[in-house]
Amino acid sequence: MTTQQNDFSKWYIETIQKADLMDYTPVRGCIAFKPDGYEIWEHIQEEMDRRFKETGHRNAYFPMLILESFFQKEKEHIEGFSPELPWVTEAAGEKLEERLALRPTSETMIGHLYSNWIKSYRDLPVLINQWSNAFRWEKKTLPFIRTSEFLWQEGHTAHIDEEDARKETMQMLAIYKEVVEGLLAIPVYDGQKTPSERFAGAVDTFSIEAMMKNGKAVQAGTSHYLGTKFAEAFEIKYLNKANQHEYVHTTSWGTSTRLIGSVIMVHGDEQGLILPPRIAPTQVVLIPVGPWKKNPEIMEKLDEIYAALKKKGIRVRLDDSDQSPGFKFNEWELKGVPVRIELGPRDLENNQALLKARDEDEKQSIDLVNVVSAIEEELTTMQTRLFEKARQFRDANAHINIDTLQQLQQHISSSKENGSIPGWILAGWCGDDACEEKVKEETKFTSRNIPFNPPTTKTSCICCGNEAKHTVWFAQAY
Amino acid sequence: MTTQQNDFSKWYIETIQKADLMDYTPVRGCIAFKPDGYEIWEHIQEEMDRRFKETGHRNAYFPMLILESFFQKEKEHIEGFSPELPWVTEAAGEKLEERLALRPTSETMIGHLYSNWIKSYRDLPVLINQWSNAFRWEKKTLPFIRTSEFLWQEGHTAHIDEEDARKETMQMLAIYKEVVEGLLAIPVYDGQKTPSERFAGAVDTFSIEAMMKNGKAVQAGTSHYLGTKFAEAFEIKYLNKANQHEYVHTTSWGTSTRLIGSVIMVHGDEQGLILPPRIAPTQVVLIPVGPWKKNPEIMEKLDEIYAALKKKGIRVRLDDSDQSPGFKFNEWELKGVPVRIELGPRDLENNQALLKARDEDEKQSIDLVNVVSAIEEELTTMQTRLFEKARQFRDANAHINIDTLQQLQQHISSSKENGSIPGWILAGWCGDDACEEKVKEETKFTSRNIPFNPPTTKTSCICCGNEAKHTVWFAQAY
Known part of the structure; x- marks a missing residue:
């Protein structure tokens, strides 16, 4: 049997198949979730759903097929998602007049509907979640972690103002952190994404990030403050108390079946799975x-x-x-x-x-x-112990004393030489996209997030050496 | 407001919109399930899921996209479903080599996978259910009752022999009856479908049939014994105790969000919904x-x-x-x-x-x-009372004294004249497809099922007058 030590990816793929969690199918990048794999998702669903309802959300279901013209309405959104969309072009023996995308996410369809559902401040907030399948036709796929079709929940809320929408964004991120840490025994850093890693169409994206046993990062959940971008694109307005029309402020937030993959890669060992x-x-x-x-x-x-x-x-x-x-x-x-x-x-x-x-x-x-x-x-x-073990592993491999690009490159090559994992590094960043891009090009380390509670604060940019505006986790990521 | 009496269909559509159960979307035949509509489905899911698990079934999830070549493998199946399939032909900017259908049902994909999963009699039975969306691009759509995309559960099981598979088929039909009668307060007749109304690819199809307040029938759930048809098409074989390869016997069974529509049309009145x-x-x-x-x-x-x-x-x-x-x-x-x-x-x-x-x-x-x-x-x-009221209504409108096609035609025209509903009729049938077809052509009444427990037994065919082999419910159906 392949070991984690020798070839982590191969260990992962062999283990989830032998343990009967999934099977490959002849459809590119689409897997079958076998009962033992799917049941992990059911336990995640149950806990998430309970937490969503406790905080006033209700479930709904929106069409999976989305008009091409809807995507065109929010410029950044279509740019971000169009390279990955599968299209229905024919149905019942006829060519469709307009192509229909398989949803990669539902901001556009929901934006269109909310513009009809929301009339007055009395209708706000709208707090809706959807459990569904979604599609992103990506080049490289990996079971559970990145599949052409995946299962997820996507929350979509509309609020009276920025303050209320931002409160929601942070509330949902906190719920994600609690569920991932409490239920899956996976420690995460919560924080803000850098602009280059934002959701296509978001004003701000927040994430929780987890470290796998090979040191790579998985974005385990995201919560977005969308401002009035989708409200403007879809004309979602309400009449305020002063009888004036205003745009709503919206949020969206999601977690997916990649959490199943994360659990395997955080806890598993040479004997196979270790399930919390x-x-x-x-x-x-x-x-x-x-x-x-x-x-x-x-x-x-x-x-x-x-x-x-x-x-x-x-x-x-x-x-x-x-x-x-x-x-x-x-x-x-x-x-x-x-x-x-x-x-x-x-x-x-x-x-x-x-x-x-x-x-x-x-x-x-x-x-x-x-x-x-x-x-x-x-x-x-055991539930607590697994969390503690994972936290100790993560902390041991989250390096906080690397201050320059050269040090990072040395760290990566010495890891390679002695067969250890490079892990994450905490680095200062000046805020310039170019510096972030250079780190990526030279090391394959990308910014994960700007943690709310970093283990320490960095003062100079890892790339240019200028004053750091942010302290950022960098890592290789799935 | 439109009344049930004047225009039942219009009453239905107005009521479900005013009551906030659903909204139309710009995608043909696809509706949005609003929270109050979706929550009805959640309660149905919870009860069904509990019953499925109690009887040893587990949930799994299979890809939504199905290779065109898979459909070709079972002749009746492709003939039945091909007129209604939507197709993905492009993804991520490229034309696909083989078209992918949006699942109308998953026998083919699951058949393909089961042929890998099942090796020996020790692997049987396989008892799996899936909660998912499905697609049938139908010409006439009606919210909840017949939509291009719908939500449903589809059970797919594999068994050692016919006896075991038939036991499963009947067990699931019995669960459907209990849940629909107990939870939804909708009385149903369970019985067998005539060959012309069978599921495409089934040996035998069984259904539960409910009467709406306009007298039309809704097929509220179906359970199919598929024999070895899909096992032969997908080579699902197992090694028996005598070390010989044998085909498994499979079943499938499903209920969908059309149950939401049925609840409205069975219990609602001029004031709106009446929910059990x-x-x-x-x-x-x-x-x-x-x-x-x-x-x-x-x-x-x-x-x-x-x-x-x-x-x-x-x-x-x-x-x-x-x-x-x-x-x-x-x-x-x-x-x-x-x-x-x-x-x-x-x-x-x-x-x-x-x-x-x-x-x-x-x-x-x-x-x-x-x-x-x-x-x-x-x-x-109230839960019991609603069931009793619906049962009384159904029994009052399920006519058992109509013996000839002429009597049926007279019954239908006199119903029209005095503004009453034609309801269902219990009729003898000789077993000839042509007689069934003639009833349909001349009256729009189609066979619903051959009830296990008919209120009486008919002796002569309603069409040809020859000896009746079966006693059948006929009705106009959704």
Whole structure:
């Protein structure tokens, strides 16, 4: 088997296939989400959806097909997305008069509809989210992380003024951070994107950024303040209290199935997946060991534990197949099941069972009377432990003492030589697009975001050496 | 306002727009599902999904784009669907080598994948469901009922033999019946489709059929036994216990957002929607009446009731806007809110409130101490009452004494003359496609299904008069 160390990308692709999360299909860049992969998404959806509704949002559904003329209405938007659009040109045996794009994002269609739905300040804010598929026909694809078709949620809100819209933008970014850190055990830096990395058509884009085990960054969620750009393009106006027409201020925000890929690349190890308990399709696997077929009490006890865990709402499997225990251990480790319980005749005699946490080396011996509470506790502590491990890994590979382009280049080449990962670097930036572009050209490191809470503040631009206006995370990114 | 009596179709379209369930879009046949419309779908999804999972199914997600060559593999399938397919022919600025269809249903893509996923009898059954959008570019569209893009679930299962696959087909039909009757309060007849009405590529199609208030039928859910047709087309074989390769037997089954339209057309009245409590986005609305602004105790009491209902998980709204009570009553009746509570100063003095059920004429006076339990009880009884009312309406309009084509024609013309609805008729059928076709040509009545439990059994064919092989529901259908 390919190791993470040797070839991270190959390890990733092999692992998600062996663990039954996905399969390739004959349609370019489109994958099938198998049940174990899709269920991770269902757990993400459930938690996000709960948080959206708690904060007053409602779900709706908008057409997937968008008129070409809609895209033309916001100049930056069409420039940003047109290179990636798939087009429907024929339907029911006839050529269409106007091409229809498969949505890459829905600001235009929703902008058009909001202009009819919003009349007065009484109609504001409009707080709507959509769960759907979306399409971006990109050159390089990678399962979950970058696929031609992906699943996502896109929130689209309209507000009375800038203050209210900006509050929404930040609120949703905070929710993303809490869900990604709490549910997926992935530590992220929240911050603002530089102008060159903004969403096409946004005034400001904010993101949460996560570090994968190969040091690369994944943009795990974005929240945009769109100002009145789409309101102007689609004439979304309201009558204010003084009876005057004003443009609404809009926001949009999204997270996608790339979160599934991120979880794999943040937590996985050479044995396969490591899934945080809160999103694992199977949280606990029970495995009889030793001469268990001759000892029916073993299966009786395991059935009992199984029923008790089910009752607690824990997602449990009992593997009583004919395979050897060693085979089963490998199989369930590959699939990233957080907790394994082993029970053999000698264990039963001693009123004990063995508990193995997926991310720890040692097995624990636990009293059978406490087995359910011991499992519950392990699931909770493991969730926190995985987050802490990921945070330590990230912090160890997020370098804050690189001050010049030359130092960065040296850092990258020495990483290559000693087989370590280059990770992220925190750098000062003067604010000039040209400096940012030069860093990218010479190192392939791109700006990730300007973190709200950087570990330190940098004073000079990594490229030109002038005074730094911003402290920025740079990294190679997916 | 248009009445149901005058113009049912116009009433339907006006009502769903005024009640904020949907909006038209500039893309032909594609609607926007507004939050109040979409939430009905969310409640349907939640209940269906729970039932699917209880019966061992898991969700997955398959690509929306399907290769043209895949459709060619099952002859009946491509013949049935090709007239309705929209095609992607260009993407990212380039013409595609092979056109990609927007899925009308996913048997082909899933068949292709299952042929890789299924190796041995140990892999069976495969029990997978998908929640997604789908596309059928139909000539005549009607919001929710028949749209170019719709939302649905499609189950796709593979089995070891015919017996197991047929058991699955019937199990899912039974779940559909239970959910549509229990959750949507829509009575249905379950039965088998005649060959001419079968799903393209199925061996047998089963359906549940519901009667709308204009007497038309809606096919509310279908479940198909596909035999080995798709297994043969896509080479889905497994190794049986005797080490021989055999084709799997597959099923598919689906329900869609047309259920939203059905709910409106089964329960609505001249005042607007009537939503069954279990799926109503707002179940209870609280309205202060009389000089309530001068009596702060009114709002205090309503806030208290509001909090108590929220705590019980009841979806409640408090309308303290400046509109008149009469305006509010109309507004919330139009939106179909099941229960309205009115509270004014005199009511409060008497420790009472008025409860108005959306489908009943009389208001009830209830003691304030019991208000929460009275509301809970009303929501439960109303759910059952709506089902009973719909069943009585259907039974009154499902005619079982029409034996000849001439009688049917007379029935239809006399309905037209006296402004009543023609409804459904139960007819004998010899089993000859030509007889079925003739009924359709002469009366526009099509066969709906061969009910498992017909109210009576017919002995002679309605068309040719020969011995009837089947007793069939005929009706005009959406």
